[in-house]
Structures are given as structure tokens and as C-alpha cells.
Amino acid sequence: MPNGQDQAATVPLPSSSVKPVTATAAGTVVANGQTHHQRQHHLWLVTGPAGSGKTTVAEHLATALQLPYIEGDLYHPKANIDKMSAGIPLTDSDRWDWLTELRKQSNSRIHDGAEGVVVACSALKLKYRDVIRVAAYWDRTLVIHFIFLYAPAELILERVAARKGHYMGANMVKSQFDILERPREDEVDVITVDASGDVEDVKEDALEKVRALLAAEG
Numbered sequence: 001m002p003n004g005q006d007q008a009a010t011v012p013l014p015s016s017s018v019k020p021v022t023a024t025a026a027g028t029v030v031a032n033g034q035t036h037h038q039r040q041h042h043l044w045l046v047t048g049p050a051g052s053g054k055t056t057v058a059e060h061l062a063t064a065l066q067l068p069y070i071e072g073d074l075y076h077p078k079a080n081i082d083k084m085s086a087g088i089p090l091t092d093s094d095r096w097d098w099l100t101e102l103r104k105q106s107n108s109r110i111h112d113g114a115e116g117v118v119v120a121c122s123a124l125k126l127k128y129r130d131v132i133r134v135a136a137y138w139d140r141t142l143v144i145h146f147i148f149l150y151a152p153a154e155l156i157l158e159r160v161a162a163r164k165g166h167y168m169g170a171n172m173v174k175s176q177f178d179i180l181e182r183p184r185e186d187e188v189d190v191i192t193v194d195a196s197g198d199v200e201d202v203k204e205d206a207l208e209k210v211r212a213l214l215a216a217e218g
């Protein structure tokens with residue numbers, strides 16, 4: 001004799017019951033048995049360790065694509081900035097509120113009518129990138145791309161040493177390389193850009209890759 005739970009599981013739903021709204025591919029929503037195509041929006045996250053060129057590349061993309069730009073550094077709580085200024089690396093728990101705030105800011109730009117958003121954010125670990133990926137849960141039209149800037153630590157240290165008036169020092173570069181989790185092969189939303197070349201070449205390479213993706217997505 002099946003228990004009550006098993007019986008309930010076999011009772012067919014009435015044919016008139018409202019079918020759930022489900023999301024399939026980005027931009028496609030199935031509601032009450034009908035498929036609706038929605039315009040896609042893109043979230044371009046320019047990522048990489050301190051000094052890898054995120055701000056430089058993100059500003060270029062935002063200007064070229066005419067999209068709003070979110071500078072991740074500006075959304076750190078004061079306690080994080082104080083820590084970084086003192087050369088103390090942030091812990092995972094220091095980063096959760098910052099990452100969720102960046103995600104919220106990104107969603108709200110799209111909600112307010114932007115076609116897409118460019119964000120500069122180090123996103124050093126898989127779990128940090130996963131926090132950002134949740135943005136697509138809140139907005140099924142959102143397609144997320146990480147543009148990962150990579151150059152050897154020695155080269156980045158040289159660049160940062162020449163940069164003035166920024167709280168990220170050489171120690172931060174080292175500590176960020178220590179915890180960096182380079183994107184895995186199965187993180188298919190990541191494009192890697194070689195950031196070791198001339199600054200203009202790196203900017204153009206990133207923009208070309210973005211344009212190629214936009215063209216492929218139609």
C-alpha cells in the first residue's frame with residue numbers, strides 16, 4: 001500500500017492548471033505554454049588581478065559600446081578600502097557584500113533601461129564569479145561574459161609600481177595572484193585576453209572579442 005506521499009505524486013494535474021513560467025535560453029521565456037523571445041542584455045565583466053588593466057579596458061569598452069560603466073573599486077565598503085590601503089588582503093567574507101552590491105548595481109542599470117553594462121571587477125575566484133552569475137537568475141534576458149585579463153605577475157608589478165595615487169600596492173598584486181583561480185575550461189562564459197601587450201593592442205583585442213560575441217549572438 002503506497003503511502004500518502006506516493007499517491008499524491010501520481011495524481012494528474014487538472015488540464016486547466018496554469019503552466020509555470022520557466023526560462024530556457026537567455027532571452028527566451030516560456031509562459032503558459034507559449035514561447036516569448038525577449039531582447040537580450042549583456043553584462044561584460046572585465047576581470048583580473050590588481051593592475052592587470054581592468055579599468056583601462058573597461059572604460060574603453062564602455063565608451064566604444066556606449067554602455068554604462070561600473071567601476072567595481074568604488075563599491076567597496078570603507079572597511080575594505082581601509083584594509084587594502086593598509087596592504088591587508090581581503091578575505092572571502094570581506095568580499096560578499098561588495099560582490100552582491102556590484103550584482104545589484106548591474107541588474108538595476110538594465111532594469112532602468114540600459115542595453116548592457118560594463119563592470120570592472122577582479123572576480124579572482126570561481127565562487128566570486130558565481131556570485132555575479134546569479135544576476136541572470138534575477139533577469140532572464142541577461143547574458144553574462146567575463147573578460148579575463150591575464151599577464152605575468154612580474155609585468156603587472158612593474159606597471160603598478162609606476163602608477164600613483166591608487167590604494168593597490170605591490171603587495172596587493174602579489175596577494176591577488178596568490179588567491180587567483182584562473183577560469184576553468186568549463187567556465188564557458190569567460191573570454192581570456194592577453195594583457196601583456198601594448199595598452200592600445202589589449203584594448204582593441206578585448207573590443208574585437210566582444211564584437212565577435214555580439215555578432216555571433218545576433
Ligand SMILES: Nc1ncnc2c1ncn2[C@@H]1O[C@H](COP(=O)(O)OP(=O)(O)OP(=O)(O)O)[C@@H](O)[C@H]1O
Pocket residue numbers: 048049050051052053054055056057073120122159160162163166168195196197198199200202
Ligand atoms: N597593456 C598595458 N601596458 C602598459 N601599461 C598598462 C597596460 N594596461 C594598463 N596599464 C597601466 O597599468 C596600470 C594598471 O592599469 P589599470 O589601473 O587599468 O588596472 P586595474 O586592473 O584596474 O588595477 P586595479 O585592480 O588596481 O584597479 C595603470 O597605470 C595603467 O595605465
Ligand SMILES: [Mg+2]
Pocket residue numbers: 054055056073120
Ligand atoms: Mg582599476
